[in-house]
Amino acid sequence: MQLKFVALACTLLLVACEEKRPPDADSHTPSNSTAPVLRSELDITLNHIIQQHGLTGNPAQTPLPSIDSPKAQLGMKLFFSKTLSGNLDVACASCHHPLLGGGDNLSLSIGVDASDPDVLGHTRTLKGNKAPGVPRNAPTTFNIGLWKHVMFHDGRVGQVTAGITTPDSTYPQADPKAGDNLVHAQARFPVTSSAEMRGKNFDIGGTSQSCRDLLAARLGGYAPAPHPLQSAETAYWLTEFRKVYQSPDNSAKTLITEQNIAAALGEYQRSQVFVNTPWRDYVQGNLDAINETAKQGALLFFKKREDGGRDCASCHKGDFFTDEQFRNVLIPPIGPGKNTPDDGSQQDLGRSLVTNKPEDKFRFRTPSLLNVAVTGPWGHNGAYTTLSGVVQHMLNPFDTAVNYDVAQLKQPNVQTKQLQQNLREMLGENTDLAGQQYEEQDVRQLVAFLQTLTDPCVTNPICMAKWTPPPDQQDPMGLQLNAKLP
Numbered sequence: 001m002q003l004k005f006v007a008l009a010c011t012l013l014l015v016a017c018e019e020k021r022p023p024d025a026d027s028h029t030p031s032n033s034t035a036p037v038l039r040s041e042l043d044i045t046l047n048h049i050i051q052q053h054g055l056t057g058n059p060a061q062t063p064l065p066s067i068d069s070p071k072a073q074l075g076m077k078l079f080f081s082k083t084l085s086g087n088l089d090v091a092c093a094s095c096h097h098p099l100l101g102g103g104d105n106l107s108l109s110i111g112v113d114a115s116d117p118d119v120l121g122h123t124r125t126l127k128g129n130k131a132p133g134v135p136r137n138a139p140t141t142f143n144i145g146l147w148k149h150v151m152f153h154d155g156r157v158g159q160v161t162a163g164i165t166t167p168d169s170t171y172p173q174a175d176p177k178a179g180d181n182l183v184h185a186q187a188r189f190p191v192t193s194s195a196e197m198r199g200k201n202f203d204i205g206g207t208s209q210s211c212r213d214l215l216a217a218r219l220g221g222y223a224p225a226p227h228p229l230q231s232a233e234t235a236y237w238l239t240e241f242r243k244v245y246q247s248p249d250n251s252a253k254t255l256i257t258e259q260n261i262a263a264a265l266g267e268y269q270r271s272q273v274f275v276n277t278p279w280r281d282y283v284q285g286n287l288d289a290i291n292e293t294a295k296q297g298a299l300l301f302f303k304k305r306e307d308g309g310r311d312c313a314s315c316h317k318g319d320f321f322t323d324e325q326f327r328n329v330l331i332p333p334i335g336p337g338k339n340t341p342d343d344g345s346q347q348d349l350g351r352s353l354v355t356n357k358p359e360d361k362f363r364f365r366t367p368s369l370l371n372v373a374v375t376g377p378w379g380h381n382g383a384y385t386t387l388s389g390v391v392q393h394m395l396n397p398f399d400t401a402v403n404y405d406v407a408q409l410k411q412p413n414v415q416t417k418q419l420q421q422n423l424r425e426m427l428g429e430n431t432d433l434a435g436q437q438y439e440e441q442d443v444r445q446l447v448a449f450l451q452t453l454t455d456p457c458v459t460n461p462i463c464m465a466k467w468t469p470p471p472d473q474q475d476p477m478g479l480q481l482n483a484k485l486p
């Protein structure tokens with residue numbers, strides 16, 4: 001109390017209180033020294049910035065489900081089950097594992113046709129050493145319930161006045177089957193992608209909707225025979241769904257629907273709220289929660305250019321560190337590109353694939369930066385494999401992109417042949433981020449700040465155990481993904 005009062009007095013009176021810090025002030029260990037830590041000049045400046053930006057430290061102000069709710073528990077089982085893929089070889093967790101930062105540690109995701117479907121992380125490869133077919137980096141599912149407007153790097157699932165638009169409805173029309181939140185709406189799409197989960201031979205010639213319906217029917221045991229799920233497996237799922245929906249007599253056909261599957265997947269993912277960061281502690285008054293270097297980094301991050309800052313917060317806004325807008329910031333164009341013609345051009349047009357507007361070419365959604373230290377590789381295509389690399393890019397996109405070194409890619413066979421040509425094309429459009437001169441120290445400080453945005457739970461397997469199911473003894477066909485992690 002006393003400490004808070006002194007700190008407050010220092011701020012209100014706009015005086016720099018004498019800085020008294022424990023000897024280990026630069027470490028994360030909270031001080032148990034009795035000498036009160038007073039706000040330094042740096043703390044006072046940061047405090048003003050925190051007020052100016054209206055930060056509370058806590059982006060999770062709306063109610064989100066608990067992982068202990070029965071629906072989230074069912075969602076977790078489904079999220080880790082390979083039954084939702086055409087060839088029974090991929091689960092959602094294959095690309096969004098809670099112990100891999102809610103992603104897969106790959107630049108470009110690998111879904112179907114993995115050499116070993118259970119191997120996750122940077123050693124996951126495709127059979128026959130093929131080049132990755134999924135064009136983009138898997139974003140984290142952590143804090144997914146905090147997005148208010150758009151899902152995906154290009155925002156193709158998004159809130160519109162009449163509801164939620166998706167690739168199944170013409171943009172910007174609402175999709176009547178989208179469900180009642182963005183995460184539910186999103187969960188209906190990975191299963192329809194042939195490179196992610198569907199495979200080439202499932203529901204051949206069918207639509208996205210027929211694919212979802214057939215997967216649900218297969219899981220519920222009411223799909224036309226022959227299908228690969230044993231009756232013990234479908235009975236197991238019926239019991240699970242009946243428990244959650246508290247309807248012991250309802251049939252699989254009414255309970256195991258593509259909508260109920262997506263709703264449960266959404267509930268589980270929305271329970272992944274990891275926002276208890278050192279930065280939050282600091283914003284909420286614990287002056288010792290982050291070290292001096294990180295505080296300098298925070299200044300650079302939030303201050304405007306004219307005030308000597310780097311103005312990162314003009315896009316990475318607020319407590320969730322995103323404005324949910326789309327920008328061309330020149331991330332080096334590697335990978336096969338999304339929906340590219342068969343001419344080998346491999347260019348990913350980003351947001352304009354959704355809106356068809358030429359000015360949206362090469363624009364991608366501003367990512368949140370919560371837990372960013374554990375969600376690499378970075379950029380919509382995982383072009384950067386170090387956090388300092390992507391920070392340098394954000395400081396000076398043009399020079400960094402032109403000098404981009406493909407040798408940093410850890411994943412074999414990522415397409416880079418078109419890199420220079422595609423980059424030139426990108427440079428021909430309006431870019432949305434101007435370069436600035438910077439020192440090595442700026443990078444170090446910004447990286448230190450970004451590291452304070454990690455909730456310690458996400459790097460602690462014991463804390464994460466709630467979101468990672470133990471091996472399921474009851475799953476009759478053993479189709480739960482028990483990942484072999486790096």
Ligand code: HEC
Pocket residue numbers: 079084090091092093094095096109110111112134136137138139140141144150151152153154183186187190191195196197265269
């Ligand atoms: C093969 C890997 C792979 C699998 C399997 C997969 N995803 Fe993804 N996921 C991705 C990639 C890549 C993206 C980004 C695609 C884009 O933006 O174009 C993504 C995007 C998402 C997003 C949006 C994140 C954001 O920040 O907007 C969510 C949520 C998500 N996936 C959930 C799921 C669920 C639920 C499943 C299972 C039904 C699943 N994913 C299966 C790779 C995968």
Ligand code: HEC
Pocket residue numbers: 301310311312313314315316326327328329330331364365366367368369372375377378379380381390391394395432433446
């Ligand atoms: C003009 C808006 C804008 C500004 C200013 C900006 N960013 Fe970004 N940032 C983006 C966008 C958009 C992306 C994603 C680009 C992509 O994937 O193609 C991004 C990506 C990132 C990433 C990678 C995150 C991930 O999950 O892949 C980091 C880290 C980052 N920015 C940090 C910063 C820092 C630090 C600054 C200030 C030096 C900054 N940004 C300034 C818009 C901006």
